[in-house]
Amino acid sequence: TEACLGAVEASGELNAFVHKTPEIAREQAAAADARLKAGDAPDLCGIPLGIKDLFCTKGVASQAGSAILDGFKPEYESTVTRQLFEAGAVMLGKLNMDEFAMGSSNETSTYGNVVNPWRAGNSEAALTPGGSSGGSASAVAARLCLGATGTDTGGSIRQPAAFVGITGLKPTYGRCSRWGIVAFASSLDQAGPMTKDVRDAAIMLGAMAGHDPMDSTSADLAVPDFEAALTGDIRGKVVGIPKEYRMEGMPQEIEDLWTRGKEMLRDAGAELRDISLPHTKYALPAYYVIAPAEASSNLARYDGVRFGHRAKLSQGDGITEMYEKTRAEGFGDEVKRRVMVGTYVLSAGFYDAYYNRARKVRTLIKRDFEQAFDSGIDTILTPATPSAAFELGQTFDDPVQMYLNDVFTVTVNLAGLPGIAVPAGLDSKGLPLGLQLIGRPWEEGDLLNTAYCLE
Ligand code: GLN
Secondary structure (H helix, E strand, O other), rough: HHHHHHHHOHEEEEEEEEEEHHHHHHHHHHHHHHHHHOOOOOOOOOOOEEEEOEEEEEOOOOOOOOOHHOOOOOOOOHHHHHHHOOOOOOEEEEOOOHHHHHHOOOOOOOOOOOOOOOOOOOOOOOEOOOOOOHHHHHHHOOOOOEEEEEOOOOOOOOHHHHHHHOOOEEEEOOOOOOOOOOOEEEOOOEEEEEEEOOHHHHHHHHHHHHOOOOOOOOOOOOOHHHHHHHHOOOOOEEEEHHHHOOOOOOOHHHHHHHHHHHHHHOOOOOEEEEEEOOOHHHHHHHHHHHHHHHHHHHHHHHHOOOOOOOOOOOOOOOOHHHHHHHHHOOHHHHHHHHHHHHHHHHHOOOOHHHHHHHHHHHHHHHHHHHHHHHHHOEEEEEOOOOOOOOOOOOOOOOHHHHOOOOOOOHHHHHOOOEEEEEEEEEEOOEEEEEEEEEEEEOHHHHHHHHHHHOO
């Protein structure tokens, strides 16, 4: 813990930690020592972690990367962080992220962007760590902490993990409780571990997962021993290669990475099979209707009354002015864009044309995966991202270009499936690239074991 606290202190240029909690860390570390001495050492006993700012942590600033939550200190602990602390974990502090987890580059944060600890060749240009869990990715890659929590609504664990060369797992929807996690798009949001390797992800997921009556979508299933699933034996497993993920204009380096991944799984004894997921091309547009729709509803609660920031009012201002001024000041541009898109697609005249159609597309995407699994596929292998980490500032002004980053990851959230990104090599500039594996629902153990064969 002391070593990590020192590293965090010296890591200012990464801008990964936005609230440091050394007193809490030392208290938790002392308690972990005592448990160790008493011979009661749970899985994460004394393991220093970083916590994404989206998780409510009792008495500790939890702002979801937004100015509208300035000064908000929750009275309660999220279920996931509570379970991590009960398993002995130590909290070093809260990690930077895109505002309300909306973004793919960490540039929408009210705290300013995070920097990727990797540099391209000799270039001085700073790179994005990806988003929205960019602080978590950067902190784990720079070894400021041994693991971090992330959340993934459309790729926010897997894309940043790929951009910094670490492992990131988005569990099956319902595996980890969403209680106490600031909501973005509730039917897609899922918490997961971001760690240096697959084994750490398995251990951390074990502590994060489990049924929680406080979240009505939390699954009432036993949590298997994910670490025990890491046998390295995938003989007889069938790995699907979906042809729709071979996008036009995909860089050769991504193609080569995918080929290497296939070879590694074949060498480990898996059978490769070409498959088709025909509705893949509609996933991104459907996601960017559904996610903003849910966000516009979830973010209605930031009204200046209940949480965080309230605008200064002028003489004669009423409650409407209070709402308007607070939201105008408190939300950043990307959040406002999503709220407007979401409100539009849910409005009476357009509901059927946009929101309802997107929901139908979502069902078709889910069915594509079900059919693949029914035909005997165990796991699906794809690239995690269409490119390596890009330069900060590059795509920020072009929201559609930014949304294209999520082309390989959003399908998994729409279908509620588990997906994992694992580091799988470097591009010609020496930057990390990631592969993605997609698993059957509730088969995270199997998924982790397949990912283990790619390490
Ligand atoms: N980049 C996607 C978005 O901006 C995904 C974000 C996420 O998974 N939280 O919506």
